[in-house]
Amino acid sequence: MAGRAATTSVLNNSKFRAILYQLIMASLLIYLGWSIAENTIANMEARDIRAGFGFLDETAGFSIMMSLVPYEPGDTYGRVFLVGLLNTLLVAGIGVVFATMVGFLVGIMRLSQNWVVSRLATIYVEIFRNVPLLLQILFWYTAVLKPLPGPRQVFERNTEIYFGISNRGITVPEFIFLENFSFTTWTALLGILFTIGIHRWAKQRQATTGEQFPVFFAGLGLTIGLPILVFLLSGAPVEFTPAKMGRFNLAGGITIIPEFLAVLLSLVLYTASFIAEIVRAGIQAVNYGQTEASRALGLRNGTTLKLVIIPQALRIIIPPMTSQYLNLTKNTSLAAAIAYPDLVATFAGTALNQNGQALETLAITMTVYLSLSLLTSALMNWFNSRVKLVER
């Protein structure tokens, strides 16, 4: 051993060399980035261009049409950032859920034995994945706006409106949860915990005794039925304040703006067309022999799908699905085209233009999209490792 150590220096150790190269590369990159940043800032100062992140504390001075947190024009650019970020997360979050549902549905429809159903699904996929997304957004915006009447045409002045649809959006009453509502919340939380427990217990019981338990219906009752019962018993503790028609618009209430609807609709329909193909490919990739084997064991069609096909298909479906989710999230930035106040429109748009600090603003915005993407990937990778087939 001693003799060998003398002839092989540590530099010849492949592990050590790999780490060394990585270190050299990383420090070079950091140095490069740092010197570019420093140089730029120095030069900007020399040219009277304001630099730094101090602007985040300054007053924005413009209003934003939709915000999930309280926002006033007197608030700071930092607040604008938060408002924009939340609006982006909202469409992205809801978009991912709906796109997945529509995508799975269409993907399974494409495999249907029924000629009409599978044709319809094919037509859907071909149309929505081949038309540029920006066009679809503009189309849906016009399609949402044009046929809807103006608020003055449908609502009478000074009347209370519980449910209103106009070209200014869909309006529902504002609701406030009264104190007693906490009973409902706790019941729901306990219901969820119990359902998880029952699920585990039922699995174990089936493994040992072979007996089955209707977990799904029990869970449904515990998480939804019971809370509804408690809600009613505690006296339906919610207060509704309807919107009221003013001279131009409904005032009060909660309004879902048409821009949001148009962006959501186009993102969902567009992304679902890709997801559908991924789902179809995933299912088709599972060898037909699996189905036959499963039937030979006497499993029913639904059970075959649930216990044999889907688990195997999922490991093929999930990795490409991740990139669809990432795409959807990044595509929300197209929303600026139709005035939906997402992060790009508000923070990297209006705010950037009012304070002129492009470098800083865009750096922050890019960091946000990067972090969102990395987070999504991390979550999906975790999920992937959970459903992955254990290979032998």
Added chain:
Amino acid sequence: MKKLFLSCLSIALLGGIAIAGGHEKGTLSAVKSKGHIQCGVSQGLPGFSNPDDQGNWSGLDVDFCRAMSAAVFGDADKVKYTPLSARARFEALRSGEIDVLARNTTWTMQRDATLGLEFVGVNYYDGQGFMVRKTLGVNSAMELDGASACTNTGTTTELNLTDFFRANGMQFELVAFERADEVVAAYDAGRCDVYTTDRSGLAAQRTKLSNPNDHKVLPEIISKEPLGPVVRQDDPQWADLARWTLNAMINAEEMGIDSSNVDSKRSDSNPAVKRLMGTEGDLHEAIGVNNDWAYNIVKQVGNYGEVYERHVGANTPLQLGRGGTVNDLWTNGGLIYAPPVR
């Protein structure tokens, strides 16, 4: 818009590099060696900068760039245009993508003092106004409590509007689009009760509505919008050239020199006229052009009054009559005034 966002981004990055590298030689020599001026304009605002079917640009702002070209090259046509959204315009100038920005841009302290840019003068005194459908029965902006307002993002307009409603304790919904066409379309589709922008812009965009006569402009003017050309702050010679191009057009009008009589004015004996026509003195050397620079401007583009009447005046679709307004010459009681060429 993602494209736009990306291009903003790359412009910003290029800007960073350009800022890091610095503009080695002056803009004038760079312009001379490439053989044209790159002029930043709007994406289409009739009267100010608007392309026709063949893609030829015209307008008050366009003529400013043509005048600069006449001064530099003796040929008003050596201009190339870059259409810019309100949001992208300053970055485009800072990064060196364009040489001058003539895009109905309001001179404000923030833009002048913090962006590394320089406003060289005012070529149109404007103010923000409101347009509504006549059927609304609204006669004053003070009646707009609770209305939805459509406008362009990245403009002074957004801020003024917010200020106005806040100051008067009124509620409103701001619907802000990136492109002017989208604003017009949304307003036309009934998304908003009000369309607000510079009054000249209202006059121009109104011509694009499906029924221009169904709309009216409210009497209130809620802001000062001095619109003018902008250059980079780090090149004083180029800034002087831009500033004196505008001043030459205004001085020519004041002296009664226009494109039809400019040839005879070259032999005029009035010393002030001689200095402007370059037949006396050598001030042209300081801004790096030939002595016939102002002659070429007036001959090929016209004086300020001619350009005004051609693009936005009473006989254009915009119908912005000049007499008695702030945009008249100071000798007629207006604000159009240029320092002397001496």
